[in-house]
Amino acid sequence: MSYQLWYWPSIPGRGEFVRLFMEASGLEYRDIAREQDADALVEDMHARTGFRPFAPPYLVDEDVTIGQTALILLYLSDKEGLGSGDLATDLQLLQLQLDITDLVKEVHDTHHPIASGRYYADQMDAAYERAENFREDRLPKFLIHFDNALATNGGPFMLGEQFTHVDTSLFQVMEGLDYAFPNYMRTMQGSWPNLEALQASVPDIEGVAAYLASERRMEFNQDGIFRHYEELDEQ
Numbered sequence: 530m531s532y533q534l535w536y537w538p539s540i541p542g543r544g545e546f547v548r549l550f551m552e553a554s555g556l557e558y559r560d561i562a563r564e565q566d567a568d569a570l571v572e573d574m575h576a577r578t579g580f581r582p583f584a585p586p587y588l589v590d591e592d593v594t595i596g597q598t599a600l601i602l603l604y605l606s607d608k609e610g611l612g613s614g615d616l617a618t619d620l621q622l623l624q625l626q627l628d629i630t631d632l633v634k635e636v637h638d639t640h641h642p643i644a645s646g647r648y649y650a651d652q653m654d655a656a657y658e659r660a661e662n663f664r665e666d667r668l669p670k671f672l673i674h675f676d677n678a679l680a681t682n683g684g685p686f687m688l689g690e691q692f693t694h695v696d697t698s699l700f701q702v703m704e705g706l707d708y709a710f711p712n713y714m715r716t717m718q719g720s721w722p723n724l725e726a727l728q729a730s731v732p733d734i735e736g737v738a739a740y741l742a743s744e745r746r747m748e749f750n751q752d753g754i755f756r757h758y759e760e761l762d763e764q
């Protein structure tokens with residue numbers, strides 16, 4: 530039985546974190562809003578009752594519907610036997626995935642620091658200040674945190690040789706940062722060697738290699754979470 534993923538069809542966004550893990554793990558899924566359209570997503574989400582998701586992405590597995598990227602990944606990992614096999618370690622992996630959730634929100638807030646619903650052009654001054662603080666303070670703090678965590682089991686992945694949902698997500702984070710902040714990432718190259726090794730290793734996972742070469746893999750774009758604005762990447 531294949532999973533149903535619901536996410537906005539025009540951006541990689543948070544849906545990409547779910548796609549990457551499913552592709553890496555060889556899980557069958559349908560990307561429903563990409564088969565249909567964004568209206569179908571809105572209609573489906575609002576038709577759901579009970580403890581329904583607040584926002585996409587969400588995953589439907591027969592009569593189970595789960596929202597929140599980190600929880601979707603935990604659900605898949607647990608159900609498919611793709612975790613560590615130890616509760617405490619699996620919760621620590623979830624902890625890292627939630628740290629990624631926080632980082633992704635901060636990336637988004639560099640270009641939309643005041644309101645998600647307003648145009649970038651209407652919040653550029655605040656964005657400039659927010660991005661400067663993000664580059665100088667917040668981003669290195671997050672990346673050092675993940676780099677240190679990767680040293681725990683000798684790499685290239687969090688558990689060593691076995692990849693987890695945290696590794697595919699960190700790959701997407703590094704790719705997204707290269708797209709959004711190319712000057713910064715170039716200047717800082719070598720500062721987080723374990724993350725750089727992970728970024729080089731994830732594309733070698735068989736399912737990921739096939740996915741990255743396929744049309745299913747979406748390019749970053751200026752409507753997504755990771756966006757490139759030169760003025761936000763000044764050094």
Ligand SMILES: N[C@@H](CCC(=O)N[C@@H](CS)C(=O)NCC(=O)O)C(=O)O
Nearest residue numbers: 542543584585586596597598599630
């Ligand atoms: N914490 C949630 C955030 C979900 C989220 O913000 N989804 C965005 C798209 S990436 C959305 O459509 N938000 C609509 C809203 O917040 O009203 C997660 O990690 O999945």
